[in-house]
Amino acid sequence: MSSDAPDSFEPGAGIAAEIRNARIEDEMEQSYIDYAMSVIAGRALPDVRDGLKPVHRRILYAMHQAGVTSNSSHRKSSSIVGETMGDYHPHGDSAIYDTLARMAQDFSMRYPLVDGQGNFGSVDGDPPAAMRYTEARMSSIAEELLADIDKDTVDFQSNYDDRKQEPTVLPSSFPNLLVNGSSGIAVGMSTNIPPHNLGEVIDATVELIEDPDATVADLMEHVKGPDFPTGANIVGRNAVHKAYKTGRGRVRVRADYTVEEEEGRIIINELPYQENKARLIERIADDVNAGKIEGIRDIRDESDRDGIRVVIELKRGAIAEVVKNQLLDNHLESTFGVINLALVDGQPRVLTLKETLQHYLDHRRDVVRRRSEYELAEAEDRAHILEGRLKALDNIDDVVETIRNSESRDDAKAALRGEVVVEVDGEPLPTFDFSEDQANHIVSMQLGSLTSMEAAEIEDEYEDVQATIERLETILGDAEELDAVIESELLDIKDEYADDRRTSFVANTGEVTRADLIPEEDVVVVVSEDDYIKRMPVSRFRAQHRGGKGIIGTDLKEGDRVSSVFVTNTHDDLLCFTNHGQVYQLKAYQVPEMSRTARGKSAVNLLDFDDGEEITAVVNCDDIEEVDGYLTMVTRSGYIKRTNIDEFQNILSTGIIATKLDDGDELADVEVTHGGHDLVIGTEQGMSIRFDEDEVRAMGRSARGVRGIKLTGDDRVAGVAAIDEEHHSWILTVTENGYGKRTDLDRYRPQSRNGKGLIDIKTNERNGPVCAINTVGEGDHLVVMSDDGQIVRTPVEDISTVGRNTMGVIVMDLDAGDTVASVDVIPPTMTTEDEELEDEVASDADELDELAETNDSGDAADADDSDGPAEE
Structure with missing residues (x-):
C-alpha cells in the first residue's frame, strides 16, 4: 500500500509553511472592521456627490445603458432588475426591486427618479405588486444625474466579475443628496437626510458659488427647511437651524388638518413624512375605544388619487380644541431625526448644510472641468479634420489627381501624407503634408462634398468649432467662467423642474397638551403680598381717561395687599425677580386665569418663595x-x-x-x-x-x-x-x-x-x-x-x-x-x-x-x- 504521507514531519515544510499564528481577537477585530467598512461604503451610506447609494446608482446606470430613458417606452421591472443584478449588483432581486419601487413612489421621493407604471405601493403601507406586473423607466430628472456621463466626467471601475465598467459616482447636475434625501443603517452609524425643495437648494448652491464665505445662516435664507413629499408642517425652526449648523437635529412634523367646529369634525389633509395612514387610523380608533381620547364618534378614510382626506367626526358637545390637541399629542405629530451623514472621499462624515453644498460644488467643478477637457479634445480633433478638408478643397485638382493615380487606397493615403511621390507621365505630382487622420478622411470623402455649397458649410463649421475651442479654453483657464457654467446649468434645471414648497412651518407652541389649549393673548398678571396670583385678559380693562x-x-383677603402687576402674553416665558435678589422662571399660561373679582390662587405650586419674598420685577424672555x-x-x-x-x-x-x-x-x-x-x-x-x-x-x-x-x-x-x-x-x-x-x-x-x-x-x-x-x-x-x-x-x-x-x-x-x-x-x-x-x-x-x-x-x-x- 502506498501513501502520500511524509515519512517524518518537518516544521515549516509543505502545507505548514502557509500557516501563520494570529491572535483571535486581532483577527476578529480586523475582520469586523473590513465588514463594517464594506457595509458603510458599499451598501448603506450615500455619496455626498450624487446622493446615491451603490444600488440606486447601479439601477439608474443599468437603465441608462439599456436605453430605458424618459423618452422610451416602459420596460418590465423584472427586466430592469435582472440586468442590474446580472451586470452590476449581485445581491438578490428583492433588494434591487425594493429600491426601484421606492424611487418610483411620489410619497417617498420628493422628486421620483423612476417613472413607474402599475402598483408601486401606497401610503397605507401596501407593498408593490410583483416585479413581473409593474413597468418602469427613468424619469426626466433622473437623466440629469447621468447627463454627460459618456464624456469622461467621472471615474469608472470594474463590475463584480470584471466584465463591464460601472461609474463610481454619477455626474449629478443638481444636489440630489439634499433634494431627495437619504436614509440607511450601517454598522455603528446611520444616516437620515430629509428631502428638500429643488429650487431652494439650487438657490443656496448659487449663493455659495457667488459668495464662498457665506455662512450657514446665509444659506438658510434660501433653504427654509426640509420639504417633504407628503407636505405637512414643521413645528418651529430652531431644530431645523440646529440640524443645518451641526448636521444633527430632531424636527417635529405635524399633520395638516382643519377644524370645522360648526360641522363638528376634524379633517386631516396631509400626514407627516413616512407616516402609515392605515396604521394611524387604527391607532386612533384603539385609543378611542380604550377611552384615552374622548369626543370622537366616527373616523372615515375618504382619501383618493387627489390626496389624503381622513374625516374625524366628533360627538355632540365635544370640544374640538381639546380633541385636536389630544390627537396632536399622540398621533398627528412625529419626530424626524436628522443625521446628515454621507461619504466624503469614502469616509463617513456628519456634514453641515454648507459643507454638504461645498462638497457637491467641488464634485460639480471636477465634472464640468473633465467634460470641458473632453469636449475640447473632440473639438480640436474636428478642427484638425476640417483644416485638412479646407486645404484639400484649396488644392482639389492636385488632390484628386494624386488619389486617382495611386495604385491603392493605402498608397493614396501615403501620398497625401507626403511619404511617397505620385508621377503622371513621368512628371511628379505636388506633395502634401496631411496628417494620417486628415489623409484617411480625405480618401473617404464623397464626390458630392466637392461642391461649392459643401465647401461653404465646411468653412462655417470650422468657424463654429474654433469658437467652441475658444470658449472651452476660457472655461478651463478661468475658475470664474467654470463657476458661471455650473450656475447657469443649475438655474436651467431649476426653471425646468422646480415647484412650490409643500411643507409649511407652524409656530412651536411647546407642550401640546397644555400650551396649545391656551389661546395666545395679552394678559395682566396680579400678585399679592400673601402670594396669591392670577391672570386676566388685557382686553377686560378698557382704556379710560x-x-x-x-x-x-382682584378680591383680596383681609390684611392682604397687591405687591405687583405686569402685562405679558400667555405663551411668554417670564423671569420673575424678587426683593430677596432671587430669580424664577415661569410660563405665563401656568398662571391660572380667573375673573376680576377672584382672589387668585396660591403661588406656592408655581414659585417656591421664601417668607417675605415678593416679586418686584418681571422680564419677558422674548425681550x-x-x-x-x-x-x-x-x-x-x-x-x-x-x-x-x-x-x-x-x-x-x-x-x-x-x-x-x-x-x-x-x-x-x-x-x-x-x-x-x-x-x-x-x-x-x-x-x-x-x-x-x-x-x-x-x-x-x-x-x-x-x-x-x-x-x-x-x-x-x-x-x-x-x-x-x-x-x-x-x-x-x-x-x-x-x-x-x-x-x-x-x-x-x-x-x-x-x-x-x-x-x-x-x-x-x-x-x-x-x-x-x-x-x-x-x-x-x-x-x-x-x-x-x-x-x-x-x-x-x-x-x-x-x-x-x-x-x-x-x-x-x-x-x-x-x-x-x-x-x-x-x-x-x-x-x-x-x-x-x-x-x-x-x-x-x-x-x-x-x-x-x-x-x-x-x-x-x-x-x-x-x-x-x-x-x-
Missing part, C-alpha cells in the same frame, strides 16, 4: 433674544449692576441668585439693556439721575454691584428705566397717591454715576413718595393697580407733559387709605386700533387738571441746578 377710579382688579444683552438690576439702597443674559439660561425650579444684597437691602427693579443707552434711576423722594449704562461694568450673578445714585436721608430707589430714544419720548413718574407726569427726555441731562442727581417730581403730602418710573413713547398705555385691588388703564398721552420739579396731575383716583401698588406699561403692539376710550370717566377730570395746576409751584424755571451739582 386719567383720573378715574378704575375697576376691581432677551439679543446675544449681547444684559439684565440691569437696581436695589433699594442705590446699587446697580449688569449681568449677561447668558448667565440666566438654566434656572432651577427653586430659583437662582440674581444679585447679592446687603443686609436690609432689597432688589427694586430690573431692565433689559443692550449697551450704549442711558439709564434713569428714580427714588421715592423724587430724585433722579441719568447716566450711560456702560459706566456699569458687567458682573456675575453673585456680585452686589456698584452705586448708581447717592441717596440722602432715608430715601430709597423706586425703579430704573432704560432710554431708547428711537422708541421713547418721555420719562413717566407715578407716585403712591395716584399722581404722575410725563417729562421730555432732554430735561434729564446726563451725569456721572453715583451722583445725587436732579429733582424729578415733588413728593409732598399730596403726591406721596414715588412708586414707579418708566420710559414711554407714543401709543403706550399705563396699567396702574392699587394696594386694595383697583386697576385702571389709561393712554400715556392723557398724562400731562410738564417739566421736572413739578407735582404732576392725577392719574388714578384712590379711595381714602388706598395707595398705588404697582405700575406697568403696555406697548403699542398690545393695544388694538379699534379700542375707544371709555365714556364713563371721572366727570371732574378737567377740574382736577385745573386744581393740579393751581397747586403746582410751576416748573421752577427748569431748576436744573437747584439740587446742586452731581457728585461722583
Whole structure:
C-alpha cells in the first residue's frame, strides 16, 4: 500500500509553511472592521456627490445603458432588475426591486427618479405588486444625474466579475443628496437626510458659488427647511437651524388638518413624512375605544388619487380644541431625526448644510472641468479634420489627381501624407503634408462634398468649432467662467423642474397638551403680598381717561395687599425677580386665569418663595433674544449692576441668585439693556439721575454691584428705566397717591454715576413718595393697580407733559387709605386700533387738571441746578 504521507514531519515544510499564528481577537477585530467598512461604503451610506447609494446608482446606470430613458417606452421591472443584478449588483432581486419601487413612489421621493407604471405601493403601507406586473423607466430628472456621463466626467471601475465598467459616482447636475434625501443603517452609524425643495437648494448652491464665505445662516435664507413629499408642517425652526449648523437635529412634523367646529369634525389633509395612514387610523380608533381620547364618534378614510382626506367626526358637545390637541399629542405629530451623514472621499462624515453644498460644488467643478477637457479634445480633433478638408478643397485638382493615380487606397493615403511621390507621365505630382487622420478622411470623402455649397458649410463649421475651442479654453483657464457654467446649468434645471414648497412651518407652541389649549393673548398678571396670583385678559380693562377710579382688579383677603402687576402674553416665558435678589422662571399660561373679582390662587405650586419674598420685577424672555444683552438690576439702597443674559439660561425650579444684597437691602427693579443707552434711576423722594449704562461694568450673578445714585436721608430707589430714544419720548413718574407726569427726555441731562442727581417730581403730602418710573413713547398705555385691588388703564398721552420739579396731575383716583401698588406699561403692539376710550370717566377730570395746576409751584424755571451739582 502506498501513501502520500511524509515519512517524518518537518516544521515549516509543505502545507505548514502557509500557516501563520494570529491572535483571535486581532483577527476578529480586523475582520469586523473590513465588514463594517464594506457595509458603510458599499451598501448603506450615500455619496455626498450624487446622493446615491451603490444600488440606486447601479439601477439608474443599468437603465441608462439599456436605453430605458424618459423618452422610451416602459420596460418590465423584472427586466430592469435582472440586468442590474446580472451586470452590476449581485445581491438578490428583492433588494434591487425594493429600491426601484421606492424611487418610483411620489410619497417617498420628493422628486421620483423612476417613472413607474402599475402598483408601486401606497401610503397605507401596501407593498408593490410583483416585479413581473409593474413597468418602469427613468424619469426626466433622473437623466440629469447621468447627463454627460459618456464624456469622461467621472471615474469608472470594474463590475463584480470584471466584465463591464460601472461609474463610481454619477455626474449629478443638481444636489440630489439634499433634494431627495437619504436614509440607511450601517454598522455603528446611520444616516437620515430629509428631502428638500429643488429650487431652494439650487438657490443656496448659487449663493455659495457667488459668495464662498457665506455662512450657514446665509444659506438658510434660501433653504427654509426640509420639504417633504407628503407636505405637512414643521413645528418651529430652531431644530431645523440646529440640524443645518451641526448636521444633527430632531424636527417635529405635524399633520395638516382643519377644524370645522360648526360641522363638528376634524379633517386631516396631509400626514407627516413616512407616516402609515392605515396604521394611524387604527391607532386612533384603539385609543378611542380604550377611552384615552374622548369626543370622537366616527373616523372615515375618504382619501383618493387627489390626496389624503381622513374625516374625524366628533360627538355632540365635544370640544374640538381639546380633541385636536389630544390627537396632536399622540398621533398627528412625529419626530424626524436628522443625521446628515454621507461619504466624503469614502469616509463617513456628519456634514453641515454648507459643507454638504461645498462638497457637491467641488464634485460639480471636477465634472464640468473633465467634460470641458473632453469636449475640447473632440473639438480640436474636428478642427484638425476640417483644416485638412479646407486645404484639400484649396488644392482639389492636385488632390484628386494624386488619389486617382495611386495604385491603392493605402498608397493614396501615403501620398497625401507626403511619404511617397505620385508621377503622371513621368512628371511628379505636388506633395502634401496631411496628417494620417486628415489623409484617411480625405480618401473617404464623397464626390458630392466637392461642391461649392459643401465647401461653404465646411468653412462655417470650422468657424463654429474654433469658437467652441475658444470658449472651452476660457472655461478651463478661468475658475470664474467654470463657476458661471455650473450656475447657469443649475438655474436651467431649476426653471425646468422646480415647484412650490409643500411643507409649511407652524409656530412651536411647546407642550401640546397644555400650551396649545391656551389661546395666545395679552394678559395682566396680579400678585399679592400673601402670594396669591392670577391672570386676566388685557382686553377686560378698557382704556379710560386719567383720573378715574378704575375697576376691581382682584378680591383680596383681609390684611392682604397687591405687591405687583405686569402685562405679558400667555405663551411668554417670564423671569420673575424678587426683593430677596432671587430669580424664577415661569410660563405665563401656568398662571391660572380667573375673573376680576377672584382672589387668585396660591403661588406656592408655581414659585417656591421664601417668607417675605415678593416679586418686584418681571422680564419677558422674548425681550432677551439679543446675544449681547444684559439684565440691569437696581436695589433699594442705590446699587446697580449688569449681568449677561447668558448667565440666566438654566434656572432651577427653586430659583437662582440674581444679585447679592446687603443686609436690609432689597432688589427694586430690573431692565433689559443692550449697551450704549442711558439709564434713569428714580427714588421715592423724587430724585433722579441719568447716566450711560456702560459706566456699569458687567458682573456675575453673585456680585452686589456698584452705586448708581447717592441717596440722602432715608430715601430709597423706586425703579430704573432704560432710554431708547428711537422708541421713547418721555420719562413717566407715578407716585403712591395716584399722581404722575410725563417729562421730555432732554430735561434729564446726563451725569456721572453715583451722583445725587436732579429733582424729578415733588413728593409732598399730596403726591406721596414715588412708586414707579418708566420710559414711554407714543401709543403706550399705563396699567396702574392699587394696594386694595383697583386697576385702571389709561393712554400715556392723557398724562400731562410738564417739566421736572413739578407735582404732576392725577392719574388714578384712590379711595381714602388706598395707595398705588404697582405700575406697568403696555406697548403699542398690545393695544388694538379699534379700542375707544371709555365714556364713563371721572366727570371732574378737567377740574382736577385745573386744581393740579393751581397747586403746582410751576416748573421752577427748569431748576436744573437747584439740587446742586452731581457728585461722583
